[in-house]
Amino acid sequence: MMHQSVPAAPNLGLLLLRAFEWFDDALLARQHAMGWGEMTRPFSLIFGYLEPGGSRPSGLARRIGVSRQAIHATLNEMVALDLITLAPDPHDQRAKLVVPTERGRHMIAAARAILADLERELAARIGADTVAALRAALEADWGTAPTDPTPPAPSP
Amino acid sequence: MMHQSVPAAPNLGLLLLRAFEWFDDALLARQHAMGWGEMTRPFSLIFGYLEPGGSRPSGLARRIGVSRQAIHATLNEMVALDLITLAPDPHDQRAKLVVPTERGRHMIAAARAILADLERELAARIGADTVAALRAALEADWGTAPTDPTPPAPSP
């Protein structure tokens, strides 16, 4: 869970994982230090994918990339912690709508502030222009992951 | 698990997670398509952290950031699959050394080829210069994650 210094990792996937963990470890640590000791990774993920007008559990599941069952289990925990409510969707009697509570909104605001601060801290360490280039690369359209069975360079 | 198109994710942590999953999903899918159906995320992580002269389990645990017990559990699976061997360390009778088998070395070579191909594919999609900038940003020294309880911008 801690971010250690590692000799060299030329593999882009590994570099991305370590960068993610840098943010995630710091976010979780600061949340806990600020009294949000109940926060977990799945909770943050759900908050990160919430849409302004309220989101459907099944839509969240698709966008995050997990099963409907997994999302509902996590959402039920969040209801118990008074972070969200599951209101019935007025437009569709099958569905529910995920809406953050007052407490949930405070959590979201705190998380956003922490993340913004982390990005500033990173800019101070590696340069604002480098962080901007990182953002630009990550916000580009990567398309869907190439999961097709294309042979990886059959030596021509 | 699939990489879906998501409206907008301004949060750097989330962007990094999605980028990692882009690589990881594609790597796993191609490994399975090539007959390496037994590969899992933890196996790839261990292979990614192996040092040339052989690595100690406890060192791997520290660098990857998991417990010694977790590493040993995964290593034992890899031994059963003939991917590595756990040889006694000649310099320290307590320790063992993780050494890839013939089969493990073939796996590593295949994984490297896939990852290199994925990076080429990404360059074709978002530009070689953008990928170079991404690499540069990720290879910079981010330092340890700021897990200290520093208040995140106490509005001056």
Place this chain on the structure above:
DNA sequence: CCAATGTCAGCATAACTGACATCA
């Protein structure tokens, strides 16, 4: 005596699949 390594046992988290009722 102290620290590091590996190991055994028990447990927690967070996902999965299958099956099913309800509703668009």
Place this chain on the structure above:
DNA sequence: CTGATGTCAGTTGTGCTGACATTG
């Protein structure tokens, strides 16, 4: 009738902590 949504039940993968013997 088909497809989407939520839900119940059971299972799996991957990690954790505590406790311990062995060795440096």
